[in-house]
Amino acid sequence: MMEETAWVAQVSKLVEGVPISAQVEGEELVVLKCKDAITVFQGFCPHEGTLLATGVVDNGVLVCSGHGWRFDCVSGQKVEEPSVWLKRFSVRIEQDHVGVQRTEVIEWKQSVLQQTPVSQGRSLNDLPGPKGLPLVGNLLQLDLKQIHLILEQWAHQYGPIYKFKMGAKTVIAFADPDLMHAALRNRPEAYRRFDTVAPVFEEMGMKGVFSEEGADWYRQRRVAMHALNTSHLPQFFPTVAKVVARLKTRWDQAATAGDSVNLQSDLMRFAVDVTTDLAFGYDINTLEEKGGVLQQHLELIMPMLNRRVFVPFPYWHFVKLPADRALDRALAALHKVIAGLIAQSRAQLAHNPELATHPSNLLQAMLSVRDEKEAFTEAEIAGNVLTFLVAGEDTTANAMTWMAHFMTADPEIQQRMQQEVDEVLGNAPMLQHFADHDRLTYLEAVAHETLRLKAVAPILFLEANHAVELGGIHLPAGTSVVLLTRLSGLQESAFSAAQQFRPERWLTDSARPQSGHNPSAIMPFGSGPRFCPGRNLALLEIKSVMAMLCRNFSISKAADAKQVGEQFAFVMMPTNVLVDFRRREGSVSA
DSSP states (O other): OOOSEEEEEEGGGOOTTOOEEEEETTEEEEEEEETTEEEEEESBOTTTOOBGGGSEEETTEEEOTTTOOEEETTTOBBSSOTTOBOOEEOEEEETTEEEEEHHHHHHHHHHHHHTSOOOOOBOGGGOOOOOOBTTTBTGGGOOGGGHHHHHHHHHHHHOSEEEEEETTEEEEEEOOHHHHHHHHHTTTTTEEEOTTHHHHHHHTTOOSTTTOOHHHHHHHHHHHHHHTOGGGHHHHHHHHHHHHHHHHHHHHHHHHHTOOEEHHHHHHHHHHHHHHHHHHSOOOOGGGOSSOHHHHHHTTHHHHHHHHHHSSSOGGGTOOOHHHHHHHHHHHHHHHHHHHHHHHHHHHHHHOGGGGTSOSSHHHHHHHOOOTTTOOOHHHHHHHHHHHHHHHHHHHHHHHHHHHHHHHHOHHHHHHHHHHHHHHHTTOSSOOSGGGGGGOHHHHHHHHHHHHHSOSOOOEEEEESSOEEETTEEEOTTOEEEEOTTGGGGSTTTBTTTTSOOGGGGGOSOOSGGGTBOGGGOOTTOOGGGOOTTHHHHHHHHHHHHHHHHHHEEEEEOTTOOOOEEEESSSEEEEOOEEEEEEOTTOOOO
């Protein structure tokens, strides 16, 4: 007989103002201790399905990490829109245990399912798409380095829902933002990543929260979510500032020498240094490293992930090309570094047992989990370390590189950024106080406009776990789906003058589709339960670096630079961003 009460938390482990996640009958919940009350709400934000446990509590208000929707921690009412409420469940407290009524959760789950419209789905055969060849389908038309641009062009030609074939695999492409949000809200239950992702990641020693699905993802993401929670940003700031100071020294030297700078390479070093320090408690300091050997190893990962995930069969199991052998050498070197990081953290935990209950970083948290059902395997610990290294390097660094590219393309925008930074920083060479990053509103607008036009993840490949319907299309179990997440933000229906770089559009309060500014049409950090938990850390890094750049330097495209381009390598990155640095009057060199 099913137990009536489902226990979801321990009172002694609840921290005032820190949301935690729980699951009952497959339904996500969020547990809060706030204002001397313990409450349990639905776990997904009603806006776009972001996990509320990744949010932060601010003065009795739960703030969603996705788009900032705010809910009263006791009642669940949306602060700015009283007609919107979170589902609040009855709470039972018995000794040290917090529980909810299982039947109440089941009834809520059924009511949500009943609200989902059901129609007679169209067949995949009804969809338009490019013609292919027998056996290979459209593979010969798909340049993996330009795949996002090709898929976007096909959407212009065949419409927002079309099909194509990668060998024998039929893939359905969606470019409608509402349908993409609907798919992302239903992860990981209805959709998972491409079936090739998990085995490729595991082979490369990257088995972790990014590649895992289902119960394994739920288990691992709790630690990752807590480690990257927005409430920790003030603690992260000193580390970010330390690495920004090193980056300034590097650019001071380039300005003095008159050397052009490969901006992407420098910013990748910056991102790796921040990630290793914050997530693993180790100051790796690649910015001051001579030769950049570690950086060279990391730069091989994303292109090879891209190749191996999308090729029709795992050729490297039978014959290894020079690129595969180079990858093997890089992975061996990286895993040697990772083994050292893990050994260092184990020694810290042994020396200071208190860290087991109050870990200071992600790696310590993974090593400290003792619950048999929650514990990380050795492969998962190493895999998550490598995943965070690679993800922390590429995504944030590429976003900042694109941002600098737009600054060189439009001097007026660069000048306006400099003016705002001068007002906020005064005579300081970089951000001195965490609170000041919120005052950089125009700089943040430039960041959002950059992410709209140059999304680091312009496409997402998924597949259906079971038969589902999306956009009136019946998708049998195993159907492959690609979401063109950037394209929707490039449409005039979502943004007026959509092809133009206009940061000021993000300074308006008219965030509605009919106003020509629809933020929901873009999803640079994803959407739904698997919304990127590192979004706010990424924005803090971006603001800190760009504030330092604007306060001390003016940048321009190098005279001998080639044309800047887009290249897809599991993420979308810029090519040929070569810039010259010139010190601004009043800046202080190292």
